[in-house]
Amino acid sequence: MPRIPKERLARYANLQREFKEDRWINVNPIQRGGVLTAEARAALAEFGDGYSTCDRCPPKEPRLDAIERPPIAQFMQDLAEFLNMDVVRVVTRCREAQFIAFATLGEPGDYVVVDSLAHYSTYVAAELARMKVKEVPHSGPPEFRMDLNAYADKIKEVRRETGKPPAVAVLTHVDYFYGNVNDVATVGKICREYGVPFMLNAAYSAGVMPVDGKKLGADILVSSGHKSWAASAPTGILALKEEFAEKVLARSKIVGDWSNREFKLKEYALLGCTVMGAPLISLMASFSHVIERIERWDEEVKNARYLVEQLERIEGTRQLGVKPKQHTLIHIESEGLYKASQVHKRRGFFLYDGLKHRGIVGVQPGLTKHFKLNPYGLSKGKVDRVAKAFLDIAREQGLAVS
Numbered sequence: 473m474p475r476i477p478k479e480r481l482a483r484y485a486n487l488q489r490e491f492k493e494d495r496w497i498n499v500n501p502i503q504r505g506g507v508l509t510a511e512a513r514a515a516l517a518e519f520g521d522g523y524s525t526c527d528r529c530p531p532k533e534p535r536l537d538a539i540e541r542p543p544i545a546q547f548m549q550d551l552a553e554f555l556n557m558d559v560v561r562v563v564t565r566c567r568e569a570q571f572i573a574f575a576t577l578g579e580p581g582d583y584v585v586v587d588s589l590a591h592y593s594t595y596v597a598a599e600l601a602r603m604k605v606k607e608v609p610h611s612g613p614p615e616f617r618m619d620l621n622a623y624a625d626k627i628k629e630v631r632r633e634t635g636k637p638p639a640v641a642v643l644t645h646v647d648y649f650y651g652n653v654n655d656v657a658t659v660g661k662i663c664r665e666y667g668v669p670f671m672l673n674a675a676y677s678a679g680v681m682p683v684d685g686k687k688l689g690a691d692i693l694v695s696s697g698h699k700s701w702a703a704s705a706p707t708g709i710l711a712l713k714e715e716f717a718e719k720v721l722a723r724s725k726i727v728g729d730w731s732n733r734e735f736k737l738k739e740y741a742l743l744g745c746t747v748m749g750a751p752l753i754s755l756m757a758s759f760s761h762v763i764e765r766i767e768r769w770d771e772e773v774k775n776a777r778y779l780v781e782q783l784e785r786i787e788g789t790r791q792l793g794v795k796p797k798q799h800t801l802i803h804i805e806s807e808g809l810y811k812a813s814q815v816h817k818r819r820g821f822f823l824y825d826g827l828k829h830r831g832i833v834g835v836q837p838g839l840t841k842h843f844k845l846n847p848y849g850l851s852k853g854k855v856d857r858v859a860k861a862f863l864d865i866a867r868e869q870g871l872a873v874s
């Protein structure tokens with residue numbers, strides 16, 4: 473037997489989070505919407521054991537979404553209602569939800585039309601489904617606006633090339649580069665007109681801002697619990713309109729050729745059950761908080777605009793993406809901070825160092841010319857501290873601050 477030394481194993485005991493939410497201001501864009509509520513934190517401890525949701529798995533329908541104690545079945549319905557969709561399943565991640573939709577709605581070799589600022593996982597999910605992508609282009613700097621009317625051209629292009637429409641068209645509601653908010657209804661209308669299933673990727677929107685699936689024309693809506701629903705990883709949301717549920721959530725038909733075993737109640741693309749423990753319960757525990765917080769979205773956007781206004785006081789600094797901000801994810805381009813990095817002994821790391829020294833983390837170490845941050849969920853006082861930290865750091869480097 474190989475033996476792992478005790479000192480090494482000791483490292484895995486008593487693990488501590490370095491940047492705990494109560495002691496640091498973390499502006500990492502992917503982390504703001506996933507900060508847990510007190511209720512979710514408590515639920516994690518209560519349901520931390522493996523398969524903890526399965527104590528009362530119904531024998532007649534042994535599936536996660538059918539469990540009534542804890543009230544998972546009810547939660548799936550409430551979540552569908554909240555998103556104004558018909559059927560919901562909680563899966564491990566937004567990317568898994570995308571993959572499931574691609575794999576069940578298309579065939580290998582089919583096309584998926586995607587916006588060219590889609591998350592990398594949209595591309596990779598299509599790849600695993602053995603499909604091809606056709607990209608909708610976007611404009612250049614500074615706005616990087618998606619050409620939404622081009623969805624029609626791309627659908628036609630696929631038809632010309634392959635003799636059939638794309639299997640799915642995807643629009644990323646809010647892109648992860650610039651935090652631009654797309655006009656979803658425009659694409660929903662095009663997809664309906666051409667009879668192409670329309671998937672909305674709401675990873676950065678649903679859970680932090682109001683999203684009404686049917687009003688936006690979404691046939692499939694996917695989101696990320698750990699990104700935007702104050703839930704633990706891994707949690708993803710796959711929400712469907714009724715007419716797509718049958719295909720996407722199709723039951724298993726496989727039969728063991730020797731044993732004749734069958735699994736007719738299992739939804740095969742979900743591999744039966746998905747998140748059978750604490751992360752799902754954390755999503756449920758934060759749900760009422762999420763319902764409340766989306767009503768305060770305007771205030772969150774106001775804070776983001778304020779932060780942009782402050783950062784743009786630094787010489788040679790501007791916000792990229794559409795202005796004024798409609799979302800809290802901010803992409804900053806700073807020739808000024810970059811210029812300072814060229815003569816600093818720590819090069820680009822001076823920015824990270826300076827922020828960390830002031831209790832702020834989440835801006836990627838080494839970056840100065842282009843970096844992202846997200847003040848979502850921070851109090852006005854903390855947003856002010858972030859702004860002041862940047863301005864102080866800039867002044868320290870001899871940059872002009874207007």
Ligand SMILES: *Cc1c(COP(=O)(O)O)cnc(C)c1O
Nearest residue numbers: 565566567591644648675676696
């Ligand atoms: C963050 C993000 C994802 C990934 O979400 P997971 O739940 O981690 O898979 C997918 N799409 C977009 C648009 C994102 O911003």
